[in-house]
Amino acid sequence: MAQRAVIDRPQGYVRAVSPSGQPGERWSWxxxxxxxxxxxxxxxxxxxxPSQVLPPLLANTAISAVCYATYLQALAALDPRSSGALKRVYPPPPFSTTFTAGAAAGAAQSLFAAPFDALQVRFRASELLHGKYSNMWSYAYHRLRAIGLRGIFAGSSLSLCKDSVGYGLFFGTFEFLKSQCFYTFVSQYYGSFGTLSPAKQDLIRSQQTGESSDLISTIEPHYMIEPIFIMAAGVAASFAQQLVQYPLSRVQDVYHGRLAGIDTGSMDGRGAPRPTALHLYQRAYVKTFRRVVVSARRSFQTGPAGLVSWLYHGMLSNTLRQVPSASVGLMAFEVIRRKYALEADVVRIHIESGYDILLA
Structure with missing residues (x-):
């Protein structure tokens, strides 16, 4: 899965205390x-x-756990057949069901991750280097206390939209390709006796003429077909998710760039939030949109075409960097889910030629 980059900014502190990895330096091992x-x-x-690396790692783990747990619970509520810890659900739930469950998971993750996002966008490695905060735990405590609930949930509506629609497309695309397209391919590829390999034809004939001839003959597809579909589903899901999340993330970056000034400008001399703080955060959306339009006009051209070009600039390279981790993560998710599923559960796809395709 495309993991939320809570740890990216704290990695800047690791880079800051290292003699390598400074801006402008050529890459090396x-x-x-x-x-x-x-x-x-x-x-x-x-x-x-434990003081600098562990906190963001725990945050990423907790956020991913909330996302996956919410998705499984929402899917079970929308499709009761998916609540029985089965290896397979046949026929699989439709795209609308998995999209809705994914959107619920994205919304839950967005709300749960709001404090972590607030810390991420305000992180400055220099504050730790100069001793303002002793460690990440101290930074999180004092920073969250300073910005309050308004600062924590500043920009949450944009995050909620980005995560809910993005993860709806992510899980919906993944389940559609992994299940529905896989079952359709297997049914068509092995669905005609005349197109089967000689070995599988002989297997069916031997079952029909053997001692168990009263039972329906069965064949199994090649063991590599399903992993290929899972990997392809992971790639497609990553691209589908980025179609929504990448442009909104670019807008969000512009909005987050204004948060530092809003945080300091919304405090009076005693450090208490002024009544206009909420209006400052709301007005930041309008200023953000104007800034995005100006940036698009400078980089590309005026009009909708220039805006779209600016929003999606760099999306391909960014998505390609995420594809390997997303595919491996989804593969691991499937392996773990099936490991703890019911062993006796199998799927039989009946073929009119008189045999079944067995999916264990």
């Missing part, structure tokens, strides 16, 4: 995350991991 982390541990001590 010393700039890789493991090497920079090892250098940070040598210079800062082993306490660097």
């Amino acid at each position: 010393r700039m890789t995350s493991p090497v920079m982390l090892a250098h940070a541990v040598r210079t800062q001590g082993w306490t660097f991991i």
Whole structure:
């Protein structure tokens, strides 16, 4: 799955304490995350991991757990057949059902991740380097206390839209290709006796003439077909998700760029929020849209075409970087889900030629 990048900004602190990975420096193996982390541990001590690295890792884990758990619960509520811990559900739930469950998962993740997002967009490695905060735990406590609920949920409507629609497309596309397209392909590819391989034809004949001839003959598809569909579904799901999330993320970046000024400008001398703080956050949306239009006009051209070009600029390369991790994550998700599913559950696709396609 396309994981929320809560840890990206804190990685900047690891990069800041490393002699490599500075702006303008040519890439080398010393700039890789493991090497920079090892250098940070040598210079800062082993306490660097629980104080600086562990908090964002725990945040990413918790956010992913909320997303997947909500998706499974929502899918079970919308499609009761999916609530029985089965390896397969045949026929699979329609796209509208998985999209709705994914949208619910994205909405839950967006609300749960709001405090982490607020910390991420306001993170500055220099504040830790100069001793303003002793560690990530201290940074999170004091920063959240300073910005309050208004600051935590600033821009939450944009995040809610981005995550709900994005994850609706993500899970809907993944389940559609992994299940519906897979079953359709298997039914058509193995659905005619005359097009089967000689080995499978002989297997069916031997079953029909053997001692168990009263039972329906069965064949199994090649074991590599389903993993290929799962990997392809992961790739397609990543692209479908980015069609929504990438342009909204670019708008969100512009909005987040205004948060620091809003946070400081919405406080009086005693540090108490002024009554106009909420209006400042709301007005930031209007200013953000104007800034986006100006940026699109400068980079490309005026009109809707220029705006679309600016919103999707760089999406392909960004998505290609996420595809491997998303595909591997979905594959691991499927393996774990099937490992703890009911072993006796199998799917039989009946073919009119007199045999079944067995999917264990």
